[in-house]
Amino acid sequence: MLVVPAPKPGELAIGYWGAVLRWNGLSRNVADGRQALRLFTGQSVNFCDVPRVELLAKIAAMDLESYVRHHTMFPLRRAVTKDVSGGMLGQGKYRASMISGGTLRVPRPQAYLCQECVREDLGFHGYAYWRREHQLPGQWRCDKHGATLSRVGISQAEAFYASPAQMLPQAKVESDLMFEKDATDCATYRFFDICSHLLGGVVVLPLDAVFSAAKYRAEDLGINTEACTLVRHLLKLEEVQACYDRRWLDALSQEGLTRHVFSDDVSGSAMFSTLSAALVFAALYETSEEAISGMVLSTRECTKSH
Numbered sequence: 001m002l003v004v005p006a007p008k009p010g011e012l013a014i015g016y017w018g019a020v021l022r023w024n025g026l027s028r029n030v031a032d033g034r035q036a037l038r039l040f041t042g043q044s045v046n047f048c049d050v051p052r053v054e055l056l057a058k059i060a061a062m063d064l065e066s067y068v069r070h071h072t073m074f075p076l077r078r079a080v081t082k083d084v085s086g087g088m089l090g091q092g093k094y095r096a097s098m099i100s101g102g103t104l105r106v107p108r109p110q111a112y113l114c115q116e117c118v119r120e121d122l123g124f125h126g127y128a129y130w131r132r133e134h135q136l137p138g139q140w141r142c143d144k145h146g147a148t149l150s151r152v153g154i155s156q157a158e159a160f161y162a163s164p165a166q167m168l169p170q171a172k173v174e175s176d177l178m179f180e181k182d183a184t185d186c187a188t189y190r191f192f193d194i195c196s197h198l199l200g201g202v203v204v205l206p207l208d209a210v211f212s213a214a215k216y217r218a219e220d221l222g223i224n225t226e227a228c229t230l231v232r233h234l235l236k237l238e239e240v241q242a243c244y245d246r247r248w249l250d251a252l253s254q255e256g257l258t259r260h261v262f263s264d265d266v267s268g269s270a271m272f273s274t275l276s277a278a279l280v281f282a283a284l285y286e287t288s289e290e291a292i293s294g295m296v297l298s299t300r301e302c303t304k305s306h
């Protein structure tokens with residue numbers, strides 16, 4: 001009889017797939033994938049015809065949109081985009097290519113875990129699982145434990161197919177990303193709050209409106225934005241850059257803001273747009289709540305008025 005674990009809150013989809021395979025003694029090759037589909041869903045179609053994310057949603061007994069919203073990094077990729085049509089999953093041929101090509105991608109080049117979470121999981125659930133919030137670019141800390149995250153020193157794909165507990169010996173505490181700033185007055189924390197909010201998949205915001213809202217806010221603060229025609233120009237402003245630890249910003253750029261990470265995106269700059277906008281809004285507001293509503297509500301007003 002097959003073992004079908006229920007996905008845990010925030011469990012990363014690709015890690016869940018690894019768990020499903022491991023628990024049932026299945027390997028990663030296509031034949032077993034086809035076998036898994038037949039075993040789990042009773043359907044005997046070619047595995048290649050069914051995007052893996054759809055298979056995972058079926059195994060988890062969730063509808064596709066909810067599964068993507070709660071278990072992948074994809075909502076962040078679609079949060080700020082040039083083409084908002086069709087909502088989070090898009091529409092038409094874009095929808096098909098996004099579902100099959102992009103929903104399971106993880107932006108960081110390597111896998112991250114919290115050693116405290118792993119120990120706690122083992123004691124509580126009997127097994128550990130991969131959390132998506134730990135895979136946010138630039139994230140170096142577990143919100144729950146305050147512990148510094150560990151980076152697993154093998155390829156992302158290999159790591160996520162294994163259990164986080166198995167990866168502990170290869171996990172190294174990521175001290176490079178740590179920085180010294182007051183946690184209560186820190187744009188970096190606001191950036192993560194914004195990302196967490198967007199990761200919830202609640203909004204798909206038009207890039208142009210997000211840019212306008214950020215520009216107006218910067219101008220209200222007396223910042224000269226004359227030379228800025230794109231969100232990433234705002235990100236280059238001295239006033240914005242000064243809010244962040246240079247070392248952290250560099251590390252974030254290297255691991256999360258490179259375009260190749262989500263290069264097949266149909267709407268242009270994808271994750272790059274969302275992360276850039278989150279960095280700008282976090283710098284322009286004093287609290288996470290204000291930054292989030294500045295980004296989400298102002299863009300709605302801009303969209304309506306244009």
Ligand SMILES: [Zn+2]
Pocket residue numbers: 114115116117118142143144145146147
């Ligand atoms: Zn933790």
